[in-house]
Amino acid sequence: MKKIALAALALTLAVPGVSLAAKVKIGFINTITGAEAPIGENLTNGVTMALEDLKKKGIDVELIKEDDTGKPEKSLSAFEKLATRDNVAGVVGPYTSACANAVASQADRYKVPQVIPAAAKEEITRKGYKYVFRLNAPADVYSSVLMDAIMTVDKPKTIAYVYANTDFGISTVKTAKEYARKLGIREVADEKYLKGAPDFRSTLTKIKTLKPDLVFMVSYEVDAITLMRQSREIRLTPKAFLGAGAGFTTAQFLAQKMISNLVFSSTQWTEDVNWPGARNFYNRYKAKFGKEPSYHAACAYEAMIIMAETAAKNGGNREKTRAGLKSGQWNGIMGEVKFSDYAGYTNQNNHPMLVQQVQNGRYETVYPAKFATKNPIYPFKW
Amino acid sequence: MTRFSIFTNRRGASPLALIAFVVIVCLLFAFPSLVESPYSRHIMVLLFLSTIMGESWNIIGGYTGQYSVGHAAYFGAGAYGTMIVMNASQFDADKLLELQDLAKDSRLSSLLLSAHDLHPWTGVLVGMVAALLLSLIIGSICFRLRGPYFVLASIAVAEIVRITVLNLADLTQGAEGILISTLPPLTIGNTVITDFSNNVPFYYIGLLLVLLTIFVTWLVQNSKLGYFFQAIREDQDAAHSLGISLTFHKNAALALSAVLTSLAGSFYAIYIKFVDPTTVLSLDLSVQIVLISIIGGIGTIFGPVVGALVLVPLSEVLRSNLIGESLISSGMVNSDSAFGHFLTENLSHAHVLIYGILVVVVILFMPDGVLGFFKSMVAKKRKEAA
Amino acid sequence: MTLFLQSLISGILIGGVYALIGIGLTIIFGVMRVINFAHGDIMMVGMYMTYFLFTLFGIDPFVSVLVTIPLMFVFGAILQKLFINRILGALPQNQILLTIGLGLIMSNSMMLAFTSDYKILTTSYSSSSYRLAGLSVSKPLAISFLITVVITAALYRFLMKTDTGQAIRATAQDREAAQLMGINVKWMSILAFGIGASMAGTAGALISPTYYIFPQVGSAFTLKAFVITVLGGMGSIVGATLGGVIIGVVESMGAAYISSDWKDVVVFAIFLLVLLVKPSGLMGTSRT
Structure with missing residues (x-):
């Protein structure tokens, strides 16, 4: 049965114009205004591209966009509206962990399938919710994959943590510490900072005096640039700078050639990875929006494709869509996707995160070996 | 004039308004079964949530004239008190062992251990007590200051509370926030509510809290204490020379306002089942609380109700772009036309902008709030008629 | 010792920028008794101006101050004339809300116009530093500090020595008396708001090469400006300058010797302490 469905899908993909006879209503909750809006925009753009591609495949999505402004109660409003007033077949989003968390409990209550594209908080898929599916890897993988990458080239002894005092920062560093302990790497500094601070010089100077092998940073967007600029100013020179996702994986960070070179970062997605359509997505995105996509855009794109295809195949029936998400398998720009239950997670895609390093002004995938395009350069130098 | 007579208020008897009020309340009680x-x-x-916040702030801001822009601190106290106790009551054996281990050198962890033994819903009381204590501390610091200095001090204290909660992660789980998946059963009198899966229980809890705050506000308006509050608002120095203790009455007003605000926070927490410092302790929230009263009309019983009636639907309509959507779905505007595109793409980004414009317009043209504006309109009409 | 000196230097330098933000706020408050909650947003407008002058016309951020100051002055004057002027006699809470509303309008208009993307201004010196006996002194901060000193000195001279400056100060001291003395207080208010806005805009310009720009960037600085202004004494320029540097140093030292997550508590605690001990601020004359 599944084979037939797959064959049918393949056929429709091969013959444009053959319609799955589908118009399907999908809700999309995102942070369009407010402090998190800059990243939210990546998700919006990713979804816009997904809709175009779905149309080509004959799936006409009636998208209902909701802005949650990054606040859980607004996110809940959006979800209640989508579930009861708009009667959507499924929901993609919300973006932030706090919002996704709040909405997840409602997904089960209203029995509305929900695909979370990019929220990292581990708990979201650890509560056993049946209707909640997560595409991206949770927070713990952000740190472990980075340290694994370094362990292939060296045995570092000490590590310093500098991170934003946010949900993402704290939960990532928490798991990083556990993993570092396991690897026998000693912690020499633990510095939380309030997001958006303009001056990190004294914190970084303090770390410099402790001479750690690794400096592990978790920062949103542009704090990453501020941190690296000031590290260069005071010549903080560890063997490696490790950046966990977010701010270290943006095109803007890359563009700061003087400070981004040789920095390692973990990411959900890179353009040069050999997942089908990744490069093509990158090129089309850049042509359409005039800037490079972040991994959030890729996650949102794939989440929307998966949700819309599954919903369309099941005629918009929520229960069947849920079953379809649970049993389905996809292979697109995010690599192989399958929502499975493992290690306490429910409906979690065991997504392999990638480690990239900036080399000569480009992000190069350096780990895991099977996705790598270049070897890591180590140790770090200015 | 009897002070606690139901049928009179300061401005004289208005049985018609009272009947309207009773009818509306009855309708509100019937609402869940009708819709x-x-x-x-x-x-x-x-x-309801907005009304509770607005009414609570109104007591200190509207009646006593002390413009606290730090009410998020009390809201957060209620929200966190409730969530910490509720969360602690649900700890499993492993977590308890781990805590006992930690409790040796962390006082916060031992605090959590004792919270585990409390009845889960006593968190609401814990929140109220915390808000009360906080209000006394804040009052003793801030009430030495007047006017703009008081406003700034109240912001500063609320920020200290926010950062402290953010950093005391052993107790509050810091930036990660506290998440609860199921609420424990709630016993009120003889009824036990176990099913929170639909929002009917919250509807009634909210409605009761609204009535409570309105009742308290009515008491304030019509009691001796309330007169003292208002005397302080009108002229602090004159009130002082009349022998009204400024410190006592300001603190009493703040404490009352803080405890009610903490109830709003508890209500928010159990409804959303998630709290973190950004959502329940931010300056944004403090400003929002002030807005409700001022837009509606401060120093009146129903001002905050009007404020909530204006702001909540407005922000929801703007947020979800209901106007644009309905224009398109009704066929009045083609979704592919330039205007349709504008409605779906741009307007959805502009809702905070519209909100801001509304605030400016209200302040410039209705300085006494929406309620005050209509009252003066009516008064004008009457004068003309006479 | 390196840590101490390093923290001290960066604290003082960043404090220079803080001082400018504070000065702007303090002048506005001094003359109009209005707490300007849109101050950070005005600074944000200055940042965008600097950004576009740099990317479109290639004008260096530090040079662009010459353009930003007059433009922001006009912007501030218009804001005053159209909005603030109408609520000068209004209740304080209405004044606060009006400026909050104006701030929302500014930041969200910017978002509609330029999206919510972070804009980063990269100059050749954005991450370079002078080395001094084992210490590093940030080049962009050092230059901006010098500019701050020059501007503050000029402003101080203007207020102290010129007739207009004295008229502004007289208005700040006693609005009614000033009016009776034949001073056009309305005009002085416009002037004061214009100066305040241009100071905020300048601070935005000076911080641009080392920071980043987005529509909501203002709110954090608004809060900081409050602290600085109260610390120095509302209405006192010297006080705001001092307050800015003190806050810069406290933040820096707090991060070095306490921890980076508690440093803001230290800042607010000092703020409260000053309010309690000397509500008029370090340099303010007491006023009830």
Whole structure:
């Protein structure tokens, strides 16, 4: 049965114009205004591209966009509206962990399938919710994959943590510490900072005096640039700078050639990875929006494709869509996707995160070996 | 004039208004059985929440004239008190062992251990007590200051509370926030509520809290204490020379306001089942609380109700772009036309902008709030008629 | 010792920028008794101006101050004339809300116009530093500090020595008396708001090469400006300058010797302490 469905899908993909006879209503909750809006925009753009591609495949999505402004109660409003007033077949989003968390409990209550594209908080898929599916890897993988990458080239002894005092920062560093302990790497500094601070010089100077092998940073967007600029100013020179996702994986960070070179970062997605359509997505995105996509855009794109295809195949029936998400398998720009239950997670895609390093002004995938395009350069130098 | 007579208020008897009030309250009680949609109930819950916040602030801001822009601290106290106790009561054996281990050198962890033994819903009381203590501390610091200095001090204290909660992660789980998946059963009198899966219980809890705050506000307006509050608002120095203790009455007003605000926070927490410092302790929230009263009309019983009635639906309509959507779905505007595109793409980004414009317009043209504006309109009409 | 000196230097330098934000706020408050909650947003407008002058016309951020100051002055004057002027006699809470509303309008208009993307201004010196006996002194901060000193000195001279400056100060001291003395207080208010806005805009310009720009960037600085202004004494320029540097140093030292997550508590605690011990601020004359 599944084979037939797959064959049918393949056929429709091969013959444009053959319609799955589908118009399907999908809700999309995102942070369009407010402090998190800059990243939210990546998700919006990713979804816009997904809709175009779905149309080509004959799936006409009636998208209902909701802005949650990054606040859980607004996110809940959006979800209640989508579930009861708009009667959507499924929901993609919300973006932030706090919002996704709040909405997840409602997904089960209203029995509305929900695909979370990019929220990292581990708990979201650890509560056993049946209707909640997560595409991206949770927070713990952000740190472990980075340290694994370094362990292939060296045995570092000490590590310093500098991170934003946010949900993402704290939960990532928490798991990083556990993993570092396991690897026998000693912690020499633990510095939380309030997001958006303009001056990190004294914190970084303090770390410099402790001479750690690794400096592990978790920062949103542009704090990453501020941190690296000031590290260069005071010549903080560890063997490696490790950046966990977010701010270290943006095109803007890359563009700061003087400070981004040789920095390692973990990411959900890179353009040069050999997942089908990744490069093509990158090129089309850049042509359409005039800037490079972040991994959030890729996650949102794939989440929307998966949700819309599954919903369309099941005629918009929520229960069947849920079953379809649970049993389905996809292979697109995010690599192989399958929502499975493992290690306490429910409906979690065991997504392999990638480690990239900036080399000569480009992000190069350096780990895991099977996705790598270049070897890591180590140790770090200015 | 009897002070606690129901049928009179300061401005004289108005049985008609009272009848209207009773009818509306009856309708509100019947609402969940009349309207099926959970979404509209949700909007009502948000409306109640805003009203409670507005009424609570009104006591210190509207009646006593002390413009606290730090009420998020009390809201957060209620929200965190409730969530910490509730969360602690649900600890499993492993977590308890781990805590006992930690409790040796962390006082916060031992605090959590004792919270585990409390009844889960006593968190609401814990929140109220915390808000009360906080208000006394804040009052003793801030009430030495006047006017703009008081405003700034109240902001500063609220920020200290926010950062402290953010950093005391052993107790509050810091930036990660506290998440609860199921609420424990709630016993009120003889009824036990176990099923929180639809929002009907929250609707009624919210409605009762609204009535409570309105009742308290009415008491304030019509009691001796309330007169003293208002005397302080009108002229602090004159009130002082009349022998009214400024320190005592300001602190009493703040404490009352803080405890009620903490109830709003508890209500928010159990409804959303998630709290973190950004959502329940931010300056944004403090400003929002002030807005409700001022837009509606401060120093009046129903001002905050009007404020909530204006702000909540407005922000929901703007947020979800209901106007644009309905124009398009009704066929009045083609979704592919330039205007349709503008409605779906641009307007959805502009809702905070519209909100801001509304605030400016109200302040410039209705300085006494919406309620005050209509009252003076009516008064004008009457004068003309006479 | 390196840590101490390093923290001290960066604290003082960043404090220079803080001082400018504070000065702007303090002048506005001094003359109009209005707490300007849109101050950070005005600074944000200055940042965008600097950004576009740099990317479109290639004008260096530090040079662009010459353009930003007059433009922001006009912007501030218009804001005053159209909005603030109408609520000068209004209740304080209405004044606060009006400026909050104006701030929302500014930041969200910017978002509609330029999206919510972070804009980063990269100059050749954005991450370079002078080395001094084992210490590093940030080049962009050092230059901006010098500019701050020059501007503050000029402003101080203007207020102290010129007739207009004295008229502004007289208005700040006693609005009614000033009016009776034949001073056009309305005009002085416009002037004061214009100066305040241009100071905020300048601070935005000076911080641009080392920071980043987005529509909501203002709110954090608004809060900081409050602290600085109260610390120095509302209405006192010297006080705001001092307050800015003190806050810069406290933040820096707090991060070095306490921890980076508690440093803001230290800042607010000092703020409260000053309010309690000397509500008029370090340099303010007491006023009830």
